[in-house]
Amino acid sequence: MxxxxxxxxxxxxxxxxxxxxxxxxxxxxxxxxxxxxxxxxxxxxxxxxxxxxxVGFVDNSVGLQVVNKLPQTLDFYLIKVDSAKNGNLEPKHMGKIRPEYYRVEYLKMDKSDEYWIIGYLGKKNMVYFSQHAVPNKNIDQIVEVQNYINQSVKLSDAAKKEVDAYNYENTKxxxxxxxxxxxxxxxxxxxxxxxxx
The missing domain is CATH 1.20.58 (Methane Monooxygenase Hydroxylase; Chain G, domain 1)
Structure with a gap:
């Protein structure tokens, strides 16, 4: 495009x-x-x-529902880890999710079995990072964000760089x-x- x-x-x-x-x-x-x-x-x-x-319905996809259980609105990003392309990261902006609301995304996971969820409070303040495996690609997933966590500092740094590059390209x-x-x-x-x- x-x-x-x-x-x-x-x-x-x-x-x-x-x-x-x-x-x-x-x-x-x-x-x-x-x-x-x-x-x-x-x-x-x-x-x-x-x-x-x-709406992004995708054939043979995994439905992912992200529920915000935190008391503040967070801006969520999703990164799909493409295992077939040597760990290529594919970021996507899910949008802002208010407390007790959710957002649904459909992921084409034929070349991937892992995704990351990143939550921002404001533009630069990453307050949530979680890594999720997809062992069964026939079962939809629900992720409830209940606390401020960072499961991996190393992966979250890589995710932050990907999100910054993604936002820069979108701004351009x-x-x-x-x-x-x-x-x-x-x-x-x-x-x-x-x-x-």
Whole structure:
């Protein structure tokens, strides 16, 4: 998706430049390119947002329910340890869970048999870390977070680095998406204004 976002960015920049083309013959091709860019961009972002906001049911997955029994809202992350790829870590943001509430995730565990749960109080304060094995991939799991623990300092340091890198990449992606939206909006306004004239 990152490549497509960069592609949309440069296509929108080129579309803004082509909006200044006045030659009758070139103007038709420039307008066609600008229309295709706007349609492609809107279609791509619509598909992406629908995919991101839909519930992540996965075939042959393990259902994981994380219940927050602590008196404070914690921001939870999940890291799947991919044993097939030499211990590759795959982080995912579960979101904030209020006291006595839960969140459900579906994990594709065909190449993994372990996951970690990390809880943050605030942005940087890790107050919970637990390591969980999945001995039977046909049984869903429930994890109740009842106290502030850190089961392994070494693993929690690795998890913290993964979560920081994950958040950094998401922040970068958010900036590029915002720039794409701004350029897309400018292109759309210019197209509609020219059509009205």
């Amino acid at each position: 990152v490549f497509i976002i960069f592609l949309i960015f440069w296509a929108c920049v080129l579309s803004l430049v082509l909006s200044k083309v006045k030659s009758a013959r070139l103007a038709k091709w420039a307008k066609l390119f600008r229309i295709l860019t706007v349609v492609f961009s809107i279609s791509t972002f619509t598909y992406w947002f629908i995919k991101k906001s839909s 992606l958010g900036i590029w998406v915002s720039l794409d939206f701004l350029l897309l909006f400018l292109n759309l306004v210019l197209l509609l204004r020219k059509n009205k004239q």
